Amino acid sequence: MLAAMTRSPRLYLLCSLAVAAACTPTPDAQMQLRILETTDLHMHIVDYDYFQDQPSVSVGLARTATLLKVARAEVANSVLVDNGDLLQGNPLGDFMARQRGLREGDVHPVYKAMNLLDYAVGNIGNHEFNYGLEFLDASIKGANFPYISANVFHDDGDDDPDNDQPYFRQYIIVDRSLRAEDSSSHDIRIGFIGFVPPQIMNWDRTNLQGKVVAHDIVDMARELVPKMKAEGADIVVAIPHSGLGPTASQGMDENAAWLLSTVPDIDAIMFGHSHQVFPSATYAGINNVDIERGTINGVPATMPGSWGSHLGYVDLQLAVGANGTWRVVDGAGRTRPIVERIGDEVVPLVEPDAEILAAVREEHDAAIDYVRTAVGEITAPINSFFALVQDDPSIQIVTNAQKRYVERLIEGTEFDGLPVLSASAPFKSGGRSGSDYYTDIPAGEIALKHIADLYLYPNTLRVAKLTGAGVREWLEMSAGAFRQIDPAVSDEQELLDPAYPSYNFDVIDGVDYRIDLTVARRYDTAGKLANPDSHRIVGLSFAGQAISDEQEFLVATNNYRAYGGGAFPGMDGSNIVIVAPDSNRDVLASYIIEEGIVNPTADGNWSFAPIPGDVNVVFSSSPEAGRALTPDSPIQKTGSDSQGFGRYRIQF
Ligand code: MN
Ligand code: MG
Numbered sequence: 001m002l003a004a005m006t007r008s009p010r011l012y013l014l015c016s017l018a019v020a021a022a023c024t025p026t027p028d029a030q031m032q033l034r035i036l037e038t039t040d041l042h043m044h045i046v047d048y049d050y051f052q053d054q055p056s057v058s059v060g061l062a063r064t065a066t067l068l069k070v071a072r073a074e075v076a077n078s079v080l081v082d083n084g085d086l087l088q089g090n091p092l093g094d095f096m097a098r099q100r101g102l103r104e105g106d107v108h109p110v111y112k113a114m115n116l117l118d119y120a121v122g123n124i125g126n127h128e129f130n131y132g133l134e135f136l137d138a139s140i141k142g143a144n145f146p147y148i149s150a151n152v153f154h155d156d157g158d159d160d161p162d163n164d165q166p167y168f169r170q171y172i173i174v175d176r177s178l179r180a181e182d183s184s185s186h187d188i189r190i191g192f193i194g195f196v197p198p199q200i201m202n203w204d205r206t207n208l209q210g211k212v213v214a215h216d217i218v219d220m221a222r223e224l225v226p227k228m229k230a231e232g233a234d235i236v237v238a239i240p241h242s243g244l245g246p247t248a249s250q251g252m253d254e255n256a257a258w259l260l261s262t263v264p265d266i267d268a269i270m271f272g273h274s275h276q277v278f279p280s281a282t283y284a285g286i287n288n289v290d291i292e293r294g295t296i297n298g299v300p301a302t303m304p305g306s307w308g309s310h311l312g313y314v315d316l317q318l319a320v321g322a323n324g325t326w327r328v329v330d331g332a333g334r335t336r337p338i339v340e341r342i343g344d345e346v347v348p349l350v351e352p353d354a355e356i357l358a359a360v361r362e363e364h365d366a367a368i369d370y371v372r373t374a375v376g377e378i379t380a381p382i383n384s385f386f387a388l389v390q391d392d393p394s395i396q397i398v399t400n401a402q403k404r405y406v407e408r409l410i411e412g413t414e415f416d417g418l419p420v421l422s423a424s425a426p427f428k429s430g431g432r433s434g435s436d437y438y439t440d441i442p443a444g445e446i447a448l449k450h451i452a453d454l455y456l457y458p459n460t461l462r463v464a465k466l467t468g469a470g471v472r473e474w475l476e477m478s479a480g481a482f483r484q485i486d487p488a489v490s491d492e493q494e495l496l497d498p499a500y501p502s503y504n505f506d507v508i509d510g511v512d513y514r515i516d517l518t519v520a521r522r523y524d525t526a527g528k529l530a531n532p533d534s535h536r537i538v539g540l541s542f543a544g545q546a547i548s549d550e551q552e553f554l555v556a557t558n559n560y561r562a563y564g565g566g567a568f569p570g571m572d573g574s575n576i577v578i579v580a581p582d583s584n585r586d587v588l589a590s591y592i593i594e595e596g597i598v599n600p601t602a603d604g605n606w607s608f609a610p611i612p613g614d615v616n617v618v619f620s621s622s623p624e625a626g627r628a629l630t631p632d633s634p635i636q637k638t639g640s641d642s643q644g645f646g647r648y649r650i651q652f
Helices: 004-005 009-017 061-073 092-098 109-114 132-139 216-231 353-360 360-370 393-409 449-453 468-481 586-595
Strands: 032-040 078-082 121-123 152-154 173-178 185-195 212-214 235-240 269-271 299-304 310-320 326-336 339-342 345-350 374-378 420-424 445-446 459-469 492-494 506-508 513-514 535-542 552-558 576-583 607-610 614-622 635-640 646-650
Touching: 009 492, 032 061, 032 173, 032 235, 032 269, 032 299, 061 078, 061 109, 061 310, 061 353, 092 353, 092 586, 109 353, 109 360, 121 235, 173 216, 185 216, 216 235, 235 326, 269 310, 269 326, 353 360, 374 586, 393 420, 393 449, 393 459, 393 506, 393 552, 393 576, 393 586, 445 449, 445 506, 449 586, 459 468, 459 586, 468 506, 468 535, 468 552, 576 586
Parallel strands: 032 078, 078 121, 185 235, 235 269, 269 299, 299 326, 420 552, 492 614, 513 607
Antiparallel strands: 032 310, 152 212, 173 185, 299 310, 310 326, 339 345, 374 445, 420 506, 459 552, 459 576, 513 535, 614 646, 635 646
């Protein structure tokens, strides 16, 4: 208000008449700049779910681009950045990297799309390294905008970080002519600096070892932001591919957005990597984080989800400082979603951008063919018909893939040498979803579209460190899936508790155990210790030896379980030792692609303990499940029920 009253009309007139050069701003001039962000697109350009092989309104740059065009049109000045994790993350990414490849002059489809949107700069995400440096270099050649990453260096092998040469451009400073609120135009210099988690050296060791090294994010910012200011950057925009993590540095922090906000002269933080939305209630209560204004330590910041789910933007208010240069006086971070979720319903808020869709049509169609084409072969059928009553190939193939992934991941780390166990559950297993809701893949060729059938949820892999006692309690919780069987009763007894969701029936591979159904469940379905004296897990052993309570194990699982999903005893996130960068689904897909021929046969590491006497224990499964039974199976089909389920009896 004060500014408007004291604005000089004469200076305003001179300014707007200035033709060639930007004019000298009035002492109270104000200007607004919107910085827009996409992040963690993971090759979601088209609004299509390649694993489900069907359209999806909740993903895709084609839809985010519609939001982008609206958000740009609202303001006089804007710049657009991308924060990486572009090249990998869906079958289109795998198709380009593993199947088609890039020849000299080819433009990667992600850039055919992004080149239409006038990006100012791109930052390198950790997943950019997944297909190796050569593929990364060939890919980003196709971008019509520059790439930055401040903390990746050539490995010169001399153990002296001070002489390391950067692998990418560390930052750029771009000149922009912006229009002030009085319609005058002014040249300003915007500096962009990007970062990637130094954990790339662990996550992509096979691609990177001996070639590059990574430095600490905040150290690099402290060194380079003053240089950017000295080189004339009026404002500095940080683009960390890094989430909002600890408020005290541990060194080489993966999630450094909070710490970066304490580095002087950073005016905006366009972050990512966590696939979360900032500002949002997820980040309420963190020290100096304002989720109303979208600021961290007063620095406006945004993180727009993943897969194109949101557009992120920071609105900066600029004013002229005493020395005639522009500086940020206020700012706010925001996001806008492409869908609204009302209960289970997903309501699209935008239409896809036709130009973006057209730009990648050919590669999109080829990727659809690719997901329908064999990438490997399974030597036995995989179905989940009996996953709740006997060790089962639909879980085994997942736990095998997770186990191998984690064993590779921990090589050379402090966890190297600890036994790796692997947990997963039957996701598609009838129940309330109906009698045809089962995984059912015949032996022979297996295609990527089957992966979603084997791993339904877009979880990410986590590793928890547990004691033998902890592993036992985890299995005790799982064993609550069953009703108690009375060996003295010869009438029909129902085996499965319909209140226990199948996705909480974790099988843990790597250990052997029996489940005694004749005693009460130790935990109820809410994870409460219901019968403290009861133990259903018997004969728990590792490598042929009974497990001691103190023995230590790593257990591969998913983010859902590791952070407390299903209320498993001891699983509250506190024992997570590895937050892996990959989804369980990608871990499984890579396993099948790499192996080529996979034997998914279950290893029989768990079974029910024998029950004496003449019990008649029954359960429901797919009406088709009978064909998966061999003559020597302890399971027989007895009929069907009114909901279309087959009825089966199991002998012990
Ligand atoms: Mn990501
Ligand atoms: Mg097994």
